Amino acid sequence: MKKGLIATTLLGLGLFVGCTTAPILFDGTGPNPPNPPNPPGLDNPCPDGVVSFQAEVLPLLVSNCALSGCHDANSHKEGVVLDSYDHVMKHIKANNPNGSKLYKSITDSGGDDAMPPYPYPRLTNEEIDLIRTWINQGAENTDCTPACDPENASFAANIFPVINTYCVGCHNDNLSEAGINLKDYQHIRAVALSGQLLGTIRYESGYQPMPPSGGQLNDCYVTQIQKWIDEGAQDN
Template sequence: MLKRVIVPLAIIMSVLVFIQCRHETDFSDFPVNPDLPAPSNTCDQDSVYFINSVLPLIKSSCAKAGCHDMGTAQNGIILTDYYRIKITGGVKPGNSGSSRLYKVLSKNGESKMPPSPYAEFTSEQKAIIAKWIDQGALYNYCTEACSPENFTFAADIYPLISTNCRGCHSGNEPSGGIRLEDYTTIRAAVDNNSLYGSVAWLPGYSPMPKDGIRLTDCNITQIKNWIDNGAPNN
């Protein structure tokens, strides 16, 4: 009688251990992100650069508390840096259609990512992710010359804010109750002085991008010049 109890119990314990091992992901031995190569002095308009375009999008939209930051790691997925995005995001260089990261961005309903109440990626942002993967999912960046004198809303300001801030400040529950989705909502942040104070990381303001890479001095000056010139919708 005792043997009949012990054998099934041993089997059950083995199954439980196996299941536990399958769902725990050890990130301690992940490779350290490689040193960046010397940046290109000009940005190729036909190329997508990880540091410039991909990382800001994913960090602001996906690598947040409760989702895919280091502390939460929902479903074993962490999207905070190059290797974790590539490995846990199921990125297959050269094939966006087979890459989990891209496929979940195109789903609908309860399976879509980012999930409700967060705003989904725009078609342009999805295209950026797909193109980066199809071009080899490289760990690259460029430092194209930036001019503080270029600060039109459509060509300079909106792309900056959309790439670096929209993920947190859109959808049904925008961070801090602040929306940065279009000219009207961005202008509201200008009028209450929160936009410049946050991007410039001034005392008394919440630094933005949150947990991200600070905008370059030139980009911050572009935003300041745009605001000082009346923040036109141009």
């Protein structure tokens, strides 16, 4: 009995610290898992600086329309599809950023292969660093879930980081798909109050499911966004 408990605990800790392909699962029998050391939001969800492919890299690629929206399963220009781990790995060499086509294209300063192409903005240095770090860490399908408390619904701390990661790449000043811009509080508030924000992320009928590829936002983010809207969509 005791042995079983210890084994369960070690397994739980292993999954938590290991941060590899397995999602973090707890079966409810061991003690509570330690609190993740990270602040809420999308910052550094994995322990020890490990980059989460599912939580950080994939949303960045999916939401950078010029990188992947224009390269999603429906439109795949030049056959480049960046909406899943397997698809992304066709353009990546683990531990070798400079040998990875995808990395070369986001760092190329103007050649034909430079991505995103003109007139879309290039990725920021932080975004490029994140992708390089992930490749150097072995380019694994890491899936560490960011800390998320459904009770927290502050615009600056919770709502904006999610929308910025998952939506802004296709809904900004340069590219506003369907006329929707989600770059800042004023714009997001308008889309929230019209019902379109929740309608699209909850895949409600009558709305386009958003984001259009890469899967639905996790339940915790959806709950936070709903709470923020219920509480008046304030700039808090």
